[in-house]
Amino acid sequence: MSSKIKRNVLKSMIIGVLAYMGALGAPQPAQAEYADIVINNYADAAGMRPAVFPHWFHRIRFRCKVCHTDLGFAFKAGGNKIDMAKIIDGKFCGACHNGEISWSVENCAMCHSGIPGQPTHFHGSTVQRLIAPAYKPLQANDAKK
Amino acid sequence: MNHKTKAVSLSLAMLVSAFAWNAQSHADEATGVKQSPLMLAEVSSANTFNVNLKKPKSRNLPPAEDGIHDPENEATHSLQHPLDAYKGLPTSEFGNYVDWVKALDEGKLRPRWDRSDPNEEPFVLDLDIVRPVKASVPDVVFPHRQHTEWLYCSNCHPAIFIPQKNANQISMSAILLGQKCGVCHGKVSFPIETKTCRKCHSKPKPAGWTPPLSEATLKNPWK
Incomplete structure (x- = not known):
């Protein structure tokens, strides 16, 4: 084998290995449930993980009307400006998460369970796919850096 | 499992590129001519493969693996798995x-x-x-x-x-x-x-419905 071929083989192997390692580290697209919402209006700034709201879980138990009429949730992810003060006053999530209808607010990490640093977004939304900049999911250990 | 399939496809890509490089150098040696024929590695990868769009390998993943919940948060693991809730629906x-x-x-x-x-x-x-x-x-x-x-x-x-x-x-x-x-x-x-x-x-459209002709068609002077 001539030295030229050897060099070529070595070159292609190095590139291949590099590509392989790069792909291992590449972020995987999020595969959350359709209509899961990450709400990060204030959470990151307050040193909490962003809240995750699963629509699928709640629609099994309540019709849309309960939250979107009776409790006044607007049809807009992050548009309700919910903060903990409103929740402990029995507004928004606090209308049910009060220890009577559902578990109470001391279970912080049940809602505040999102990967830190994620922007407020609607998982699987058509609008987001069409007009918003591509969302790159963060890895869990990105937050530590 | 995603990693595994990625590994397989990438090792394939490695093989293909290695082959292309070798083929090129062989061709150079044999002909002694600088100008070489179009090689696989020179063709845009968009043109060499004709494949369907990727389907997600799995769906309705448990919260800890779904990419938006933090697996390092303990309570994430006590959240319900969607497939448990969807059973029988x-x-x-x-x-x-x-x-x-x-x-x-x-x-x-x-x-x-x-x-x-x-x-x-x-x-x-x-x-x-x-x-x-x-x-x-x-x-x-x-x-x-x-x-x-x-x-x-x-x-x-x-x-x-x-x-x-x-x-x-x-x-x-x-x-x-x-x-x-x-x-x-x-x-x-x-x-x-x-x-x-x-x-x-x-x-369905009513029987005999045809799409209305566009103005450009109606006014087409070369009709």
Whole structure:
């Protein structure tokens, strides 16, 4: 084998290995449930993980009307400006998460369970796919850096 | 498992590129000519493969693996797995892969109409609205029944839809951008995909219907 071929083989192997390692580290697209919402209006700034709201879980138990009429949730992810003060006053999530209808607010990490640093977004939304900049999911250990 | 398949495809890519490099150097040696034929490595990878779009390997993942929940948060692991909740519900091919309307109709779900009173019943309006469509796709039938099972009148009227005939301009562009039907569809109720077109566009055109000719065709001087 001539030295030229050897060099070529070595070159292609190095590139291949590099590509392989790069792909291992590449972020995987999020595969959350359709209509899961990450709400990060204030959470990151307050040193909490962003809240995750699963629509699928709640629609099994309540019709849309309960939250979107009776409790006044607007049809807009992050548009309700919910903060903990409103929740402990029995507004928004606090209308049910009060220890009577559902578990109470001391279970912080049940809602505040999102990967830190994620922007407020609607998982699987058509609008987001069409007009918003591509969302790159963060890895869990990105937050530590 | 994602990593494994990636590893396989990438080792394939490695082999192909290594082969291409070797082939090129052999060809150079044999002919002694600088100009070499078009090699695989020089062709854009977009042109060398003809493959279908990737399907997600798995769906309805548990919260800890779904990419938006933090697996380092302990409580993430005590959240419910969607597949546990979906057991026995009618399935669909989009969204959560659950046919929510059918589940409600079949009585497999009993979501509350009131926050605390499990016995309150919804006010259901059984009224279909037919909306003729200019294009050749089937006309739209809007069923109030399925919507009022879940929602209250004031969720849509009058802010999103004026409750009056011919008062609402609706287009697919508006819907795709999240207005009109798109306030919910494409976000939480069934998504806007090819598989779901016929859920709304469900009434065949009247017999003998032909698409209207465009003005450019009518005025075409070379006709």
